[in-house]
Amino acid sequence: MLDRPDAAVLASEPHDDFRNGEPVSDRYTIAIELSDHSWVQFDTAQRSWGLDHSSRLLITVLFVLLSSGLIASVASRYLARPVQRFADAAETFGAGAPAVPLQLSGPLEIREAAAAFNAMQERIQHLMDARTEMVTAISHDLRAPLTRMRMRGEFIDDGEQQRKLFRDVDEMQAMVEASLAFFRLDGQQEEMTRFELSELILTVVDDFRDIGQLVESPDLMPMVYQGRPLALKRVLTNLIENAVKYGSRARVALKAQNSQVIITIDDDGPGVPPTLLAKLFLPFFRIEVSRNRATGGFGLGLPSARSIIRNHGGELTLENRQPHGLRAIVLLPMSPK
Template sequence: MKRHHVFDSIAWWFALNVAGAILIALLMCMVFVQFAGVWAQPSVESAGLIEQAAGIALTIDKVPATERAQLALKLTTPAFATQWYPQRDQVPISADHDKKEHDTRWVKLTRMLGRPDAGVLASSPDDVAANAANALRKYAIAIELSDHSWIMFDTAQRSWGIARGLQILLTILFLLLSSGIIASAAGRRLARPVQRFADAAETFGAGSRAEPLPLVGPLEIREAAAAFNAMQERIQQLMDSRTEMLTAISHDLRAPLTRMRLRGEFIEDNEQQRKLFRDVDEMQAMVEASLAFFRLDGQQEEMTRFELGELIHTVVDDFRDMGQPVESAHLMPLVYLGRPLALKRVLTNLIDNAVKYGSRALITLSAQNSQVIITIDDDGPGVPPSLIPKLFLPFFRIEASRNRATGGFGLGLPSARSIMRNHGGELTLENRQPHGLRATVFLPNASGDV
């Protein structure tokens, strides 16, 4: 796969995602700050100040000057405050904020007053004169009365019911929270192709065939995914070729074994004939066991959802029907995503070993965190600790004679562990106290339906 241009690289892709996350976070912050500002300091129009100011100005203009200050205080409401000033220079609004002739708001106000030449001053938090020591930090209107005194109205600042410092703190917390949420979403989007790659590698490393990775994302990720898909395919072909070769060798051994048995019929010494037939039968059984092992290793049963507790019940009932001392306890209902036939073979093998070497079997099922745990306990003598790891080696048996009357050929436990690892799980053995052996099956509970 060839590189096309720099804009397809992971660096550019990362930069675009980060820039997009920053822009979205800034937009959210601007919207919040704007909303908070408008709510805390409503505009003249939204507060209905123009109409109320005109009505109050007409009323106060008719009241004697000595009573205007007291009346103004009485007319103060939660929506706006009213103050009367005898002189222009007492009004905390600079002359720079005189009414504009083209502003329809003030034209409307002077018409309502019936005095088009009336002086009107207006102020907002954004255009306060920097040199005004007593300047207002909110929306305000000052109207000149007929005797050249002034009545001023300013909108009340809403406090959200909390102190100013806490308001600032909440605003900062919102900025940090929104930025964190956006950054987290952008991070997940950036990490998603890499996470898919890691999951596929883990699945394939556990022995299962992972689905081919989709070729999406920046150029470097697509190249790595394509290389992984090709590597997985080559390794799988090598494994399939190995299995086919070993299966063919085991199959081809049948013909010479059959010829040996036929030629053994012509041996006149009965004792030698019996020993030869016994060896031929043992070799034949080993070949059949090897064929079964290799076929199982190469099979890939489809994943499906099934009731794991019911599967264990079925296996237990099969052994009970044969008169075997097998019991189950704490088989909680659990829907599992896996390969039921393969798991049934594992349970059958482990229970059969427990009955054969430990006189009885007790099976339990539980779920802990993200794992499903199945235990099979027996009452046998156990196994020397130094030999437990060797039990998972193909063809290894503690009883070295390989007598078919005392067991199989040492392929059951290796096959069971292979199946468990294909599920992403594990199979372990440990001695119990005071005696007995415990086989524990660990399975990943990816379905989570407990």
């Protein structure tokens, strides 16, 4: 700068020099020797804002920490948003909603995971569709020979044998229809809508009362719910029908607790052995002594009901009551996906 590469230069920082325990200067200073051996000194302006050095240092540290926290918060939100969309998509698909491809955005790892998730749910959807198509085809193919068996049975002269044949044909036809309804899971295809849940329950209860069944539903609280009303009506009909069939009467209650809707259906029957409670949700499983086919269906009602409830993001459980009776508990989230 001075065309004197050998010029002497001195620099100092605040508090570099102390006299009598006090800093001589609180500024950054640089001094350059001129050609006549005089010195020119430059220093920087420094604002103290009326604060001592330790206070200014503390404020600077707090400002740095606050800025770092703000930047980290923005960055974490940017990184967490794709993960949240990923989690929401997985929960929605798990609740039975149609498969919707997940948007590929965010860091490379998230995009790769989203692409794998899209491929996975597409494969699962194809498998579910193929299963439904297969069962539909089997059902269609079975209807024709069953119809022919019934037509040929018309030519049987023995009335007793004819009656037995027709009974078997009707049972096989009913089993085919029940299996088809179970595997189709019609409740998944119904659109979600807002409806009055207590009114839906009262409608089912009134249907049973109209045919002389003992069904109680005291003081149902009004509740607007978003779900699939026809599917939930099937669940309620099945559970109340089981209660009045095997327990002589049914009591239905509705309440909201801990962000959940709780529906209970109690009966006064003998209950179920604890070791068999979980097995009642297996397709085609029946307890022979108390729940045989002469008085019931084919063991698909409870599995179908649990599938519908789980498609709403909830759960269906059974428990024995004291001193006797069975309780069906339907747990539904306040806002199903």
